[in-house]
């Protein structure tokens with residue numbers, strides 16, 4: 001019998017926000033996660049480019065192994081028979097009736113990393129316009145698993161520079177959108193049984209990303225929900241999101257394998273998982289850097 005830890009998981013990825021949440025004025029984020037588990041030193045994937053990073057989060061696999069790039073996910077639907085099924089596929093297999101949603105401003109995520117036959121509700125729009133749509137979806141469908149990607153912060157990073165006043169201001173504006181989505185889960189009556197996660201895929205340096213500087217590779221990762229330990233998350237990689245979601249859904253994760261699944265459950269989130277060994281996987285970050293200079297809806301590297 002399944003023992004789900006939460007009935008709902010909502011994940012919001014703020015593209016290109018890196019660890020800049022700590023520098024921006026984010027009253028909602030601060031309030032939402034004041035009793036949650038937070039770090040500004042989660043490790044991104046290498047290279048620090050969107051498709052590589054989202055591939056890691058949704059497949060639990062390093063970019064050197066999954067091989068997805070921005071142009072691949074834009075051009076090719078994700079194979080239905082991949083040996084690295086997405087989180088959506090894994091949840092669908094375990095829960096045929098689950099309501100699953102992928103609301104990504106950068107639509108190639110939904111098409112190029114998620115199987116088209118996994119029964120995933122989806123919409124794509126600019127994050128400001130997409131947020132009310134997401135809120136309606138939450139209230140109507142009370143999704144089991146909802147994955148949201150907001151792209152505008154990365155766009156401002158590319159055009160105005162990462163860590164600049166303009167970039168931090170857009171994080172401030174997105175902070176209000178995050179709160180709207182949280183409020184929708186409150187209104188839907190599901191928040192007490194929801195794992196709520198906000199993270200970034202990568203940061204940036206100057207006007208680009210793809211390299212491995214501190215402001216590109218260190219990102220925000222914040223988790224709240226019943227039973228989440230308040231404090232700082234220890235070592236964590238963005239692909240660990242995959243292991244956390246399977247844990248929540250009581251789905252057995254694949255064996256740790258450097259040629260495949262390397263997502264792990266970090267310490268500092270749930271007491272009962274702190275007994276697990278967290279392996280050092282820093283040697284897996286050896287893939288060559290690639291630099292991404294343009295706003296990433298057209299950032300085809």
Ligand SMILES: [Zn+2]
Nearest residue numbers: 015016050201
């Ligand atoms: Zn990105």
